[in-house]
Amino acid sequence: MTETGTMGLPYDLIIFYLFASIVVCASGMVIVARNPVHAVLFLVLTFFACAGLWILLEAEFLAITLVLVYVGAVMVLFLFVIMMLDINLAVMKEGFVRYLGIGTVIAVAMLGLMTAVLGPEHFGIDQVPAPARHGPDYSNTEALGRVLYTDYVYAFEIAAVILLVAIIAAILLGLRKPRNRKLQDAGTQAMVRKEDRLRIVKMDAEKGGHS
Amino acid sequence: MNYLIAIPEIFILSMACIILLADAFFGRGRSGMAYGLSLVTLLLTLGFIVFFSPMITETAFHGLFVSDRLSELLKLFIVGVSFMVLVYSREYLAERNLFKGEFYVLVLLAVLGMMIMASAPNFLSMYLGLELLSLSQYAMVAMRRDSGVSAEAAMKFFVLGAIASGMLLYGMSLIYGVTGSLDLSTIHDVVAYSQPDKVVLVFALVFIVAGIAFKLGAAPFHMWAPDVYEGAPTAMTLFIGTAPKIAGFALAFRLLIDGLEGLVASWQQMLIILAVFSIGLGNVVAIAQTNIKRMLAYSGIAHMGYMVLGLIAGTADGYAASLFYTLVYAIMAAGAFGFILLHSRQGFESDQLDDMKGLARLNPWFGLVMLVLMFSMAGVPPFIGFWSKWFVLKEIIAAGYVWLAAIAVFFAIVGAFVYLRIIRLIYFDRAEEEVTAEASGELKLVLSLNGLVVLLLGIMPSFLLGVCLAVFH
Numbered sequence: 001m002t003e004t005g006t007m008g009l010p011y012d013l014i015i016f017y018l019f020a021s022i023v024v025c026a027s028g029m030v031i032v033a034r035n036p037v038h039a040v041l042f043l044v045l046t047f048f049a050c051a052g053l054w055i056l057l058e059a060e061f062l063a064i065t066l067v068l069v070y071v072g073a074v075m076v077l078f079l080f081v082i083m084m085l086d087i088n089l090a091v092m093k094e095g096f097v098r099y100l101g102i103g104t105v106i107a108v109a110m111l112g113l114m115t116a117v118l119g120p121e122h123f124g125i126d127q128v129p130a131p132a133r134h135g136p137d138y139s140n141t142e143a144l145g146r147v148l149y150t151d152y153v154y155a156f157e158i159a160a161v162i163l164l165v166a167i168i169a170a171i172l173l174g175l176r177k178p179r180n181r182k183l184q185d186a187g188t189q190a191m192v193r194k195e196d197r198l199r200i201v202k203m204d205a206e207k208g209g210h211s
Numbered sequence: 212m213n214y215l216i217a218i219p220e221i222f223i224l225s226m227a228c229i230i231l232l233a234d235a236f237f238g239r240g241r242s243g244m245a246y247g248l249s250l251v252t253l254l255l256t257l258g259f260i261v262f263f264s265p266m267i268t269e270t271a272f273h274g275l276f277v278s279d280r281l282s283e284l285l286k287l288f289i290v291g292v293s294f295m296v297l298v299y300s301r302e303y304l305a306e307r308n309l310f311k312g313e314f315y316v317l318v319l320l321a322v323l324g325m326m327i328m329a330s331a332p333n334f335l336s337m338y339l340g341l342e343l344l345s346l347s348q349y350a351m352v353a354m355r356r357d358s359g360v361s362a363e364a365a366m367k368f369f370v371l372g373a374i375a376s377g378m379l380l381y382g383m384s385l386i387y388g389v390t391g392s393l394d395l396s397t398i399h400d401v402v403a404y405s406q407p408d409k410v411v412l413v414f415a416l417v418f419i420v421a422g423i424a425f426k427l428g429a430a431p432f433h434m435w436a437p438d439v440y441e442g443a444p445t446a447m448t449l450f451i452g453t454a455p456k457i458a459g460f461a462l463a464f465r466l467l468i469d470g471l472e473g474l475v476a477s478w479q480q481m482l483i484i485l486a487v488f489s490i491g492l493g494n495v496v497a498i499a500q501t502n503i504k505r506m507l508a509y510s511g512i513a514h515m516g517y518m519v520l521g522l523i524a525g526t527a528d529g530y531a532a533s534l535f536y537t538l539v540y541a542i543m544a545a546g547a548f549g550f551i552l553l554h555s556r557q558g559f560e561s562d563q564l565d566d567m568k569g570l571a572r573l574n575p576w577f578g579l580v581m582l583v584l585m586f587s588m589a590g591v592p593p594f595i596g597f598w599s600k601w602f603v604l605k606e607i608i609a610a611g612y613v614w615l616a617a618i619a620v621f622f623a624i625v626g627a628f629v630y631l632r633i634i635r636l637i638y639f640d641r642a643e644e645e646v647t648a649e650a651s652g653e654l655k656l657v658l659s660l661n662g663l664v665v666l667l668l669g670i671m672p673s674f675l676l677g678v679c680l681a682v683f684h
Binding site: 113117118122123127128150151152153154155158159161162164165166168169171172173 | 224228231271272273275276311313316317320323327335336339340342343346347349350353354356385388408410411414
């Protein structure tokens, strides 16, 4: 059993509720925040709190990766993109009131359904037993590494191919040749062939005398 | 471990990488190289699929890959149809400065994604294959960078596709939560024999069916299809509208029947809604279109509705009819888009209904090919489209859904107007300007073969149907 804190609650439960409430509040702020830069910063906070939750689940490797990759790389890139884009806030908020009604109805309906279906009577501790706690010498990273390159090597390879597609697509869509520079490429000039420059059009001779 | 059964996938991935590198280093001024290599790759892959076929159901990669009769048949058609797509689209791409090695690499990787889906016995490999396919498609649609319409289509496709993938993933995660497994056969056994939480399973099923419908382009999750079909360059539309439908069948069959057959009563109800909406909306709205690509998008929505009918029947014969329908539709759609590509040229897309006027007079042979294709799509006997509808309807009536069959037939008659109008335009209207199709010999050859295959299948549907039946028995 875990140690209990001052109010009789186990420490891990207190930590869970702390992080969980941060996740809920911060992700709400991502949507509500007026300034897109603030929204991204709240998303960073959400990721941090999620990483905390994952550590509670003994998934340290994933938690650290989440912070390193998402917070460290992806979100910083996001911030750069948002700061460089000239976002017109007035245009972005235009549809807000118009879609507020239907949006609220759908959100409330989804919330109701999800609480009904995903509540404790379906995913409570009776249905889904808590995972076994491991000792301090247990390494989650090692356990992941053991299956990642053996049992799941096929999925790992496909994920690599997906990244390859992303790289190809990014270069294909992003790479622009310098068009407004007037450069002479001596190599191509020397390599030019007659067929590249000259087109011979076969035409019928003009019939009749009238012009 | 038996890696040999995955040789086709391994080969196509290796060749995609080789083509990518070869094009980067030696591709300048030799844009035909990637095209030629891709065609050779696809042909060899066809050979490998047949040669390395294990003839029995065999798994590899710790249960993440399966080779069975269904996966092999689907792969043969996916690769074959993609081959046709490449031949049809070469000239179109060259005229629009899109004839680049990257396009061929993306097509090969998309084909790889579809092949992974076709032989996925696990949620994990199914989802990864689907994402590989989808990402390649998004990039292809966005390839024409100077066109605002293409960019808009790509953006819509990307955002809606991402939402659909998210829904599918959410449904999968819930099923994992209930059954404790990602393996479809384990899930099948848990759902069928132990008493899992039905409420959560049905809730998850809603998300899975919605995701499948998005990817198939079935109403009411069809919104992306018309805009993407119209906005994408025709060569990309041709690809999106054909082979991925076959992969979509794999997605639907593997998830709903291989995995969740125990919930058949629940997903039947959902699929009935999809089928009725798709058949009704697709056939009726297609009438109002003036752009052929948009019209074919709505026609595709309707056809996916008919395809779903076979799954609703819930029997092995029904699945076979559904598979038959998908394969036939992919071939017919490829031919129809090929006909548009035949007449497009630089600065002229040939995608308006008015552009079809009088084409049969200018080019009697291809007018005849289009006549066969359109009669077939409309479901006029004895063309193949009639037989595919017939088998699906027969199974759905045998399963006791006579009212559903009546709706399907009624809207098929409504939809026939769409296809017959094209025939009227081709044969009985006069062209406003006299143009001749200046297409490459290989396009003409493959398009003629495509028409002949549709005609021959219509005369002898029993061969392909027999193959489809053998898959499920």
